[in-house]
Structure formats: structure tokens, C-alpha cells
Amino acid sequence: MQHRITVLFPTPLGCFDYKADNELPVGSFVMAPFGRKKTMGIVWDKAPDMSFDDEKVKMISESLPIDPLPKQTVDFVNWVAGYTLAPVGMVLKMALTPEIEKESKKPLAFALPNPDFKTLTFSPEQQSAVDEIKSQIQDGFHTSLLDGVTGSGKTEVYFEAVAEAIRQNKQVLVLLPEIILTTAWLGRFENRFGVKPALWHSAMTPKTRRDTYKAIKSGEAKVIVGARSALFLPFTDLGLIIVDEEHDASFKQEEGVLYHARDMGIVRAKIAGCPIILASATPSLETYCNAVTGKYHHIHLPSRFAGATLPDIEVVDMRQKEKGPVKFISPALRKAIAETLEKGEQSLLFINRRGYAPLVLCRNCGERLKCPYCSAWLVEHRQGGYAQCHHCGYTIKRPTHCPTCNEENSLVSCGPGVERIYEEVCENFPMARSQMITSDTLSNPVEFDELIQKIHAGELDILIGTQMLAKGHHFANLTLVGIIDADMGLAGGDLRASERTFQLLHQVMGRAGRESKKGRALLQSYVPDNLIIKALKENDRSAFLTEEINARQLLNMPPFGKLAGVIFSGPNEMLTYNTAKNFVAAAPFMTGVEVLGPVAAPLAKLRGKYRFRALIKTSKDIKLQSILSHWMRLVKAPNNVDIRLDIDPYSFF
Ligand code: ADP
Ligand code: ZN
Numbered sequence: 001m002q003h004r005i006t007v008l009f010p011t012p013l014g015c016f017d018y019k020a021d022n023e024l025p026v027g028s029f030v031m032a033p034f035g036r037k038k039t040m041g042i043v044w045d046k047a048p049d050m051s052f053d054d055e056k057v058k059m060i061s062e063s064l065p066i067d068p069l070p071k072q073t074v075d076f077v078n079w080v081a082g083y084t085l086a087p088v089g090m091v092l093k094m095a096l097t098p099e100i101e102k103e104s105k106k107p108l109a110f111a112l113p114n115p116d117f118k119t120l121t122f123s124p125e126q127q128s129a130v131d132e133i134k135s136q137i138q139d140g141f142h143t144s145l146l147d148g149v150t151g152s153g154k155t156e157v158y159f160e161a162v163a164e165a166i167r168q169n170k171q172v173l174v175l176l177p178e179i180i181l182t183t184a185w186l187g188r189f190e191n192r193f194g195v196k197p198a199l200w201h202s203a204m205t206p207k208t209r210r211d212t213y214k215a216i217k218s219g220e221a222k223v224i225v226g227a228r229s230a231l232f233l234p235f236t237d238l239g240l241i242i243v244d245e246e247h248d249a250s251f252k253q254e255e256g257v258l259y260h261a262r263d264m265g266i267v268r269a270k271i272a273g274c275p276i277i278l279a280s281a282t283p284s285l286e287t288y289c290n291a292v293t294g295k296y297h298h299i300h301l302p303s304r305f306a307g308a309t310l311p312d313i314e315v316v317d318m319r320q321k322e323k324g325p326v327k328f329i330s331p332a333l334r335k336a337i338a339e340t341l342e343k344g345e346q347s348l349l350f351i352n353r354r355g356y357a358p359l360v361l362c363r364n365c366g367e368r369l370k371c372p373y374c375s376a377w378l379v380e381h382r383q384g385g386y387a388q389c390h391h392c393g394y395t396i397k398r399p400t401h402c403p404t405c406n407e408e409n410s411l412v413s414c415g416p417g418v419e420r421i422y423e424e425v426c427e428n429f430p431m432a433r434s435q436m437i438t439s440d441t442l443s444n445p446v447e448f449d450e451l452i453q454k455i456h457a458g459e460l461d462i463l464i465g466t467q468m469l470a471k472g473h474h475f476a477n478l479t480l481v482g483i484i485d486a487d488m489g490l491a492g493g494d495l496r497a498s499e500r501t502f503q504l505l506h507q508v509m510g511r512a513g514r515e516s517k518k519g520r521a522l523l524q525s526y527v528p529d530n531l532i533i534k535a536l537k538e539n540d541r542s543a544f545l546t547e548e549i550n551a552r553q554l555l556n557m558p559p560f561g562k563l564a565g566v567i568f569s570g571p572n573e574m575l576t577y578n579t580a581k582n583f584v585a586a587a588p589f590m591t592g593v594e595v596l597g598p599v600a601a602p603l604a605k606l607r608g609k610y611r612f613r614a615l616i617k618t619s620k621d622i623k624l625q626s627i628l629s630h631w632m633r634l635v636k637a638p639n640n641v642d643i644r645l646d647i648d649p650y651s652f653f
């Protein structure tokens with residue numbers, strides 16, 4: 001007897017009906033004719049349309065000898081698609097891996113981590129956090145915030161939860177921002193559990209990817225550490241999820257399916273019926289509010305381990321100008337670096353901007369170097385001798401003449417980037433061993449590890465870096481952190497500008513004085529009276545949070561209201577704008593729904609496409625997704641205008 005089934009392919013097109021000789025459970029892997037080719041798809045949990053003529057429904061080609069996707073994965077894919085309004089097939093694509101049908105000759109083995117390989121003696125504070133966390137492993141789904149200052153031992157504490165889950169023979173998923181998926185973290189894991197965890201990230205070989213995927217599906221791999229995409233792996237018996245640095249903006253995927261891995265992690269845990277632990281020294285406002293209102297368990301680790309103290313923080317008022325040529329390192333910071341060198345200790349100067357200068361300007365005609373495809377200036381990279389658009393990658397050799405007025409040697413570099421700060425350090429401290437740390441100069445993990453080793457070995461005195469060093473490292477001899485431009489992130493004023501600045505600078509300053517030596521941090525600012533700068537100086541997180549919560553509440557912004565961004569883009573400016581206008585004109589009249597825009601996006605042109613944005617703001621009780629999907633059906637977008645929905649947007653460019 002033949003059976004009707006529906007098959008979902010990893011494409012934007014939805015489910016299709018097929019016939020099969022045998023009954024196939026949901027999640028089964030099949031090959032089926034799709035267009036002119038045979039394609040791999042998954043038997044989906046959608047009822048087939050029995051009104052179709054039996055003759056017209058095609059047979060699947062074969063059922064593949066691969067264990068089906070677990071039911072929980074299918075449920076999760078459906079849930080994420082419903083929430084993000086992305087095509088369910090595109091979400092499924094994230095839950096599959098290429099070449100799954102191939103057999104590896106020598107598949108990788110995944111050793112079982114030993115929960116008792118090494119045990120620590122915890123401080124009383126840590127011990128009570130450990131007890132709390134361990135007791136909850138049994139309790140089914142719930143969310144906890146592990147809230148502790150940098151260096152308080154959060155990692156060691158959540159390792160105990162991991163150990164407990166392993167003892168119960170469950171799988172554990174640890175999500176980390178890609179940037180701290182380093183050998184340093186893995187080394188700590190190995191120290192604690194005797195073996196390396198299974199890894200999941202963007203730079204794996206196809207074979208490792210396939211073997212890991214299979215080992216997770218078979219339950220052989222117990223602990224999986226990965227970047228956000230690991231959330232979609234086919235766990236068979238998930239018992240715990242940990243999201244470290246839960247506030248990190250990189251958990252939001254900004255291309256393809258737009259989802260937030262922390263938020264979807266909570267959903268994944270709910271489906272698995274297991275606990276999830278969010279760890280941070282600077283929790284996101286969303287998480288913090290949920291912890292304060294009691295929706296999440298709030299577990300505190302209030303102080304640094306082993307008596308290490310937080311650094312002393314000074315704000316340098318940059319409004320008092322030095323005479324002479326432009327300098328980006330103030331006399332106060334220069335003095336602090338000199339003193340640190342004197343003591344044989346290390347300094348870290350932080351500037352979150354790649355390249356030499358963010359802007360190149362002609363002294364003669366006033367024109368700036370700009371990208372022909374984006375509404376953006378070209379960033380000068382002096383070491384490489386080029387200028388580059390940081391949005392699309394367009395690169396030119398740095399010109400000797402102004403491209404507009406053709407004047408020779410008239411181009412001047414404005415503002416600092418990491419290369420320029422490095423140059424200034426070399427001028428001021430020619431005898432010091434200085435090194436620049438940016439993704440442009442350090443491209444692979446091996447080089448990065450070598451650098452980390454050099455810092456540990458005391459072979460460097462002054463580090464000048466972007467975000468790369470902000471997180472996850474403990475350098476015993478690093479006692480000074482200088483923030484070149486504390487105000488940089490505050491400009492632009494999107495919803496989370498203050499929050500991000502506070503989190504990032506707090507993290508970076510937390511690099512100073514991790515062990516017995518007292519640390520100090522200097523924040524250079526043109527707005528020293530700004531509330532965030534003050535809160536950073538006083539190390540007063542609650543002052544910042546209270547202010548920020550009040551502001552968001554007043555404006556009904558997340559987490560007090562809901563937001564969705566709608567981005568229209570296309571090569572024809574008028575047509576794109578008109579589509580945006582039509583969309584907004586079709587808005588439902590409902591109390592609690594507010595539509596802002598359309599307006600030209602801050603990045604009005606990107607890769608040759610014009611961009612417009614609308615923002616939808618609703619009160620919390622409104623079903624944003626159902627309104628939006630109905631609304632989208634009312635609008636006919638021309639072929640060359642793309643409409644993207646971004647539920648809970650984190651970027652507003
Ligand atoms: P956080 O994640 O909060 O920044 P970590 O877990 O990284 O803190 O701990 C900071 C440092 O202190 C690490 O080097 C860690 O190994 C060490 N540490 C923390 N707690 C203990 C402990 N109970 N015994 C020994 N070392 C500890
Ligand atoms: Zn560009």
C-alpha cells in the first residue's frame with residue numbers, strides 16, 4: 001500500500017506532497033524528485049493534501065539509511081520559523097549538514113567527559129551558587145541568570161552544572177560568542193573534564209562537521225560547544241543549555257534567518273524540558289528584567305575570586321586639549337603607560353575601530369573618499385596601503401591625488417583607528433614591545449593562540465587592540481587598560497547604543513588586574529558627565545540599568561514592548577521607496593500597533609541597493625507575528641524589491 005507524506009526541502013519553498021511505499025516517520029531523510037533534480041528532504045509533520053489527484057503526486061526516489069531527525073528538532077525548526085517568519089525550509093537548512101549521506105572512513109571518536117576529572121575548592125559564595133545550580137538540573141525547564149562580575153568564577157561554576165548533566169548521561173550544549181571559542185576556553189574545559197568537548201563553528205572541515213553531526217544525533221557526543229548555529233543540531237537527549245556572555249550582540253544572526261540564539265536557546269530548552277543558564281557580568285536588559293521580576297532564577301557571584309579586585313577607574317576629560325599636533329593618547333594615559341612599563345607590567349589600549357583612519361578628506365576640495373556602492377566612507381588601512389569600505393569590502397589603493405580635484409598630496413586622514421594608535425604608541429614608547437591586535441593582522445586561530453601565549457609569557461608590553469581581546473582572557477600581568485574613545489559607541493543612538501557601550505567597556509576594563517596585582521583603567525571621554533561614563537567610573541551597574549529601564553519603559557521599547565524592523569531594498573530607488581510606502585499604507589488600524597517610517601535607512605545604499613526601513617512597535621500583548629504575516633500577504637513586492645522582516649531587531653542601519 002502506498003502512503004502519502006509531506007517532504008520539506010532546505011529551500012524557501014515550503015512542503016511538497018509525495019507518495020512512499022512504506023510509512024516513514026516524521027524526520028526521515030528521503031531523496032525525492034524536486035524540479036528537474038533529485039533532492040534530499042525531510043519527512044515533515046504536516047498533513048498531506050488528500051484532495052490532490054493520486055496520479056499527480058510523485059513517488060519519492062528513496063528513503064535514506066540515516067537516523068531520522070529527532071522530533072524535538074522538527075518542533076524547534078517549526079517554532080523558529082513561526083517566530084522569525086522565515087521560510088521553514090530555510091530554518092531546516094540550518095538543522096542539516098552537507099554530505100550527511102556520506103560515510104566517513106575513520107569517523108572521529110568523541111570521548112566521554114569525566115565529571116570528576118578535577119574538582120575545585122569553591123569559595124563560600126561560589127559554593128552556594130554551585131549548590132543552587134546543581135539542584136536545578138533535575139527540575140525540568142527553567143531559565144537562570146548566572147550574574148557575576150568578570151573573574152568571579154562563572155565558568156567554573158557552570159562547569160559544575162555541566163558535570164551534573166554528564167553524570168545523568170545527558171547531552172549539554174554550551175553556546176559561546178565565536179570570539180571566545182578559543183583554545184583558552186577549550187583548555188579550561190579539558191582541565192576540568194579530562195577530554196576536549198565536541199566543537200561546532202563556522203570553520204570546520206566537511207568531514208569533522210559530518211562526524212560531529214552524526215555523533216550528536218546518535219548521542220555519542222555529550223558536550224557540544226559552539227557558536228549560535230549549534231542550537232540547530234539534532235540532540236537526542238539534551239539535558240542542559242548554557243549561554244555564556246548572554247548579552248553578546250553576536251548571538252543575533254544578521255543574515256539569512258534573523259534569529260537570536262539566546263532567545264531561541266530558551267525555546268530549545270523548553271522543548272527539551274531542560275534548564276538553561278545564561279551567564280554574564282553585564283546581562284542584557286531583557287534578561288536582567290526577567291531576573292528581577294522573578295521569571296528567571298537569579299544567581300549571584302558578587303566578587304572576584306581569590307581576592308582579586310576590580311580595577312580603579314579614572315575618566316580623562318578630553319576637552320582639555322594639548323597644544324601641538326593631534327594626539328589621541330592623552331598625557332594622563334601616556335603617564336599611566338609609562339608607569340606600567342616601569343613596573344614591568346602590561347597595558348592594553350582599546351579602540352573598537354579597524355584601520356588607520358575612518359575618513360580620508362581632501363584638504364583642497366573637501367571631498368571624502370567614498371564607496372561607489374554604499375553610502376559609506378572608505379576606511380584608510382595605512383599598513384596595507386589601501387582604503388576599504390567596511391560594509392561591502394570594496395578596496396582601492398590609497399590614492400596619491402584627490403580623485404575629485406586631482407590635487408597632489410592633498411588627502412588627510414581624519415580620526416583614529418587601531419593602526420594610528422599603534423603608530424602613536426611606537427612614537428611615544430619606542431623601546432617598548434608593542435603589538436597591534438586586529439582581525440586585519442591576525443587572520444587565523446593559530447596566529448591568535450601564538451599571540452595569547454606571547455602575552456602570557458610576558459614578551460609584550462603594550463597591546464593595542466579592537467574587540468578581539470575584550471573577552472575571555474586572563475592575563476596575570478596586565479594591569480592597565482586605556483579606552484581611547486569611550487564615547488564612540490554612544491553616537492548613532494540606536495535602541496541599544498548605551499547598553500552595548502556599557503557592556504563592552506565594562507568587559508574591556510575587566511581585563512585589568514585579574515589576579516593579585518591591582519589594576520587600573522583610564523577612560524578617555526569628551527562627555528565625562530554622561531551617565532554611562534559616570535556609571536562605568538563608579539562601577540555602578542544598577543545606576544545604569546535603572547536609568548536605561550526607565551527610558552525604555554517610557555518609550556514602550558523592548559523588553560516593555562515589541563519591535564519588528566522591515567527592510568526594503570532594491571536597485572531602483574523610487575520603486576523600493578514606493579513598495580515601502582505601500583507596505584506602511586496597508587498597516588492594520590489597531591490600538592497598540594505603531595508604525596514608524598518608511599525612511600531612508602541610515603545606510604541608505606548598500607552593495608548598490610537602495611534601502612528603506614519601517615519600524616513596527618507594539619505593546620507586549622499583541623501577536624506581532626500573526627499581524628505581520630497577514631500584512632505581508634496584502635503587499636505585492638515587485639521582483640526586484642526585497643522585503644526582510646527582522647523580529648526583535650538588534651541592528652538599525
Ligand atoms: P568569569 O567567567 O566570571 O570571568 P572565571 O570562571 O573565568 O570567571 O574565573 C576567573 C579565574 O579564576 C579563572 O582563571 C578561574 O580558573 C579562577 N577560579 C575561579 N574560581 C576558582 C576556584 N574556586 N578555584 C580555583 N580557581 C578558580
Ligand atoms: Zn561599500
